[in-house]
Amino acid sequence: MAMPCPIPGCSSRTRPGQLLCGPHWSMVPTELKGRVWSTWRGFTKAKDHQTIMVARQPYLDARAAAISHVANAQAPLL
Ligand SMILES: [Zn+2]
Incomplete structure (x- = not known):
């Protein structure tokens, strides 16, 4: 099931079993x-x-x- 990415302003969908869309998940520290x-x-x-x-x-x-x-990491780009 693909859920909408929960990051404000992001219109992507998450991949199945993932919390965020691919680009946003890759921004999460290890x-x-x-x-x-x-x-x-x-x-x-x-x-x-x-x-x-x-x-x-x-x-x-x-x-x-x-x-x-x-959300905080991308704030300056908005
Ligand atoms: Zn996203």
């Missing part, structure tokens, strides 16, 4: 990409409601950090 992937894996391994709720927050934090990094 360390932050690793955090998104590892927290996502923790989230998908969660089996029951309570584990899901606990595992969800680190993923949402990593996701928000990646999005705001890219």
Whole structure:
């Protein structure tokens, strides 16, 4: 499923299984990409409601950090 890229002003779609479109994902620092992937894996391994709720927050934090990094990095170009 291709979701719209969440970066403000970007009209691209993400590739399946990716958080951002290709060009924007490539702007995410390696360390932050690793955090998104590892927290996502923790989230998908969660089996029951309570584990899901606990595992969800680190993923949402990593996701928000990646999005705001890219949004801030491109701000001067707007
Ligand atoms: Zn984008």
